[in-house]
Amino acid sequence: MIAMPPINNANETVGSADSIFNKFKEHSISEFFKKNKQMLGYSGLAHSMVTIVHEYVTNSLDACEEAGILPEITVSIKDAGENKYWISIEDNGPGIPKKYIGKALATILAGTKFNSYKQQRGQQGIGAAGCTLFSSMTTGKPIHIESTTLNESYACDLSINTIDNTPVVSNMSDINHSGTGLKVEGVFGEIKYERGDRGVYEYLKRTALVNPHCQIAFIDPESEKYIFTRSINAIPKKPKEVKPHPLGLSINDIIEFSQVSQEKKISTFLQNSFTRVSPKKIEELRKVCNIDFDKPPSEINWDDAEMLINAFKKIDWIAPDASSLSILGKSQIKTTVLNILNPEYISVTERKPKVFYGGIPFIIESAIAIGGNAGKKTEDNDYTSNIMRFANKVPLLFDAGSCAITEAVKKVSWKRYDIDLEKQPVSIMVNMSSIYIPYSGVGKESIQQDQSIVNEIKFALMDCAREMHHYLKNKERDKIEMSKYKSIIKYVDHLSSDLAFITDMDRGMIKEKLSTLVESHYIKKKDIEETDSGESGEQVI
Ligand SMILES: Nc1ncnc2c1ncn2[C@@H]1O[C@H](COP(=O)(O)OP(=O)(O)OP(=O)(O)O)[C@@H](O)[C@H]1O
The missing domain is CATH 1.10.8.50 (Helicase, Ruva Protein; domain 3)
Incomplete structure (x- = not known):
């Protein structure tokens, strides 16, 4: 019989609970995120750059809307070398009172939106403090703040004491500033500025498009200035605070x-x-x-x-009141998609309010676009479906794989609608509005794959696909009719001469009657002209 080796080496002493628990420590939430920064959206150089801009811009929009101010936001980025950038975000919102500045921007899990049952972009009290933490972790430097409220105007530097998740406020001084607002600036490391679909420029452009009441100026690292102008001068109705269902x-x-x-x-x-x-x-x-x-x-x-x-x-309940939800609306979706993709055709749906977790109302809006710049070309000249995801009017650019929107797109039987996402230039847009968006992670880049949400997005996409199918079928039919028309109309001239010769009637009159006959049979003259110029009768305007 072979002897089993001893489980413990005889020379090693077995650890007692007391000796193990001598090392017992409590960690603060900041300490936790310091070690798990990817959970806040800081994973990858380009992603981390967008996360910073996203956190500050969404805060500015929320603050302006809360205070009833038309948002004006300026984002500036300068290259500071070695994957470091100076980033500044300034808004014309209400500002933050001096006594709350440390808690608001340098304490994780602190804010004014926690447990508030109203549609807002921020909900957890993590975003801005996470940026402060990321700046200290990657450069060792605090962030600089300038805040002007109706009562005071001051500047200070901020960092977080991660041991106990408390703010470190330094260099506090009073400043002169006209108008209210908040400016946050700092140097951040381990980030990179990139153009392209998942870069800051695209993020700001999409944000401006779905928030037409805001004006965003962007100065990129090349000192190029872009202004995404405001197209609506009305402040959106303040989202109504509701009681939970x-x-x-x-x-x-x-x-x-x-x-x-x-x-x-x-x-x-x-x-x-x-x-x-x-x-x-x-x-x-x-x-x-x-x-x-x-x-x-x-x-x-x-x-x-x-x-x-x-x-x-x-027991049975009446569904929760959905009047608190602030959606984009069909015409804004059309404008957004037109601006981004300039497609040949768009179908848009706005669904009725539904609930998830049994009692939280949400509304799904969606659009499918074809042609123009829709669809993304692959290296093999095929297409990958280009899905533009939004939650409470905030573009979601990362973590598409775990998002309910991506899952719903996979669940639609596109073939039924003669749509092939790999062979046709198609783009999809979905916006979910809710007082509480169930994000998959604290980084808020994707929506949890809750079955009722996935199904509702799927139904919205099917509504759009049905309309798109109708358009595609009509387009195909028109194409066939046009080709028949073109093959027959070629003979009208010749036939008119022959008929005039045989019947001794006027050639011009015969030609006109024959042309009218052929045209009325196949296609209306207006359509002929439009199709010849490469457009069809059902295009977006
Ligand atoms: N630009 C701003 N103007 C006025 N107040 C602001 C601004 N930015 C942040 N705040 C205040 O600071 C608080 C904390 O912001 P933070 O981004 O950390 O969390 P949040 O927006 O509440 O939630 P989330 O973590 O989901 O973004 C906010 O709740 C808000 O009260």
């Missing part, structure tokens, strides 16, 4: 809401904290949930909250 809640949500509630009874707490909970619903809940609805909400424990969540699923 019972079916969209988790156990933890109930606990959190109950702890801050001033209500005396669980029944009134439910009615006043959540939407669609009426006294009648409370009666229905009483029948299916074995908790005391008259005790104070502060006494709700985990088991009670779990019982409530289960009870919510047992």
Whole structure:
């Protein structure tokens, strides 16, 4: 029999729990992201560059909309050598009060949008602080801030103490500045400026197109200045803050809401904290949930909250109110796609509001474009489908593989609509609007593949594909008719002369009648002219 080797080397002492736990340490959230910066979108030089611009620009747009200001944003980038760049983003928003600046831009998981049930681009309180962290990590330098609110105007430098996720504010001074706004500038390392579909220029262009009320100036590293001008002078209606729907809640949500509630009874707490909970619903809940609805909400424990969540699923609810959603609208989608792709034809759909997780409303809008600059050519001269993804009017340029939009595109049977994404120049655009976008990661580059979201995007694409199919079929039919017309019209001249000779009638009159006959049979004159000039009757305008 062969002896088994000893599991532990006799010379090594076995570690006791005490000796192992001597090394026990707590880490702050900043420490965590310092080690996992890819989770914030800092993976790859070009991607990291866009992440920085994206975080600051979305914040500027949110802040301006919140304050009812038409956004004017200036983005400047200068090459600082060795994959380092100086980046500055300035807006005309409300600014940030001095006493909040450290928390807002140099504390991870702090902000004004957390748990706010209203459609905004930011939602977690991570983005800007993540940029501050990334700047310190890659250059050892703080970022510089200039902020002007209605009451004060100051400048300071900011970095994060990652040990305990606290802000380090230095060089605070008062400045003179007219108008309100925030300017953030800093040097960032491990980034690279690139043009192309996934670069800063394209990101800003697409942002401006889906936010026509904003004006964005961009000075690139070559000192080239681009202005994406405002095309609508009206400030969009402020997104309405709504109460959460019972079916969209988790156990933890109930606990959190109950702890801050001033209500005396669980029944009134439910009615006043959540939407669609009426006294009648409370009666229905009483029948299916074995908790005391008259005790104070502060006494709700985990088991009670779990019982409530289960009870919510047992009764029927009216769907949540979707009036809080701010969508792009069909005409804005057309303008956006026209501007980016200048296609031959666009089909656009705006779907009705739906819910995911049972209670969070969302709306999907989509477009399919063909021809022009639609589709992306591959090296073999085929096409790869060019999918433009947006969430709450923010372009998503990275992590396409894990996105619900990409998944939905894969699920459509394109053949049914005579569309071949690899052989035809086709582009797809999808925008999801919701008070809460379930992103796949904190970097907010792709939407989680929740089944109800994937299905809804698929249905939107099928609506567009159906219309596109109709257009393609008509186009094919027109082409055949045109070719028949062209083959017959060639003989009209000759035939008119022969008929005039045989019948002794006027040749001109015969030619005109014959031409009219052929034209009316095959195609209208207007269509002939348009098709000859390479256009068809159903083009986008
Ligand atoms: N340009 C700005 N003007 C005014 N306030 C701002 C500006 N940028 C950031 N803030 C404030 O700082 C807070 C933190 O911003 P941060 O980007 O870290 O998180 P967020 O936008 O709330 O969420 P997310 O992590 O999803 O982007 C914001 O909630 C907002 O209150």
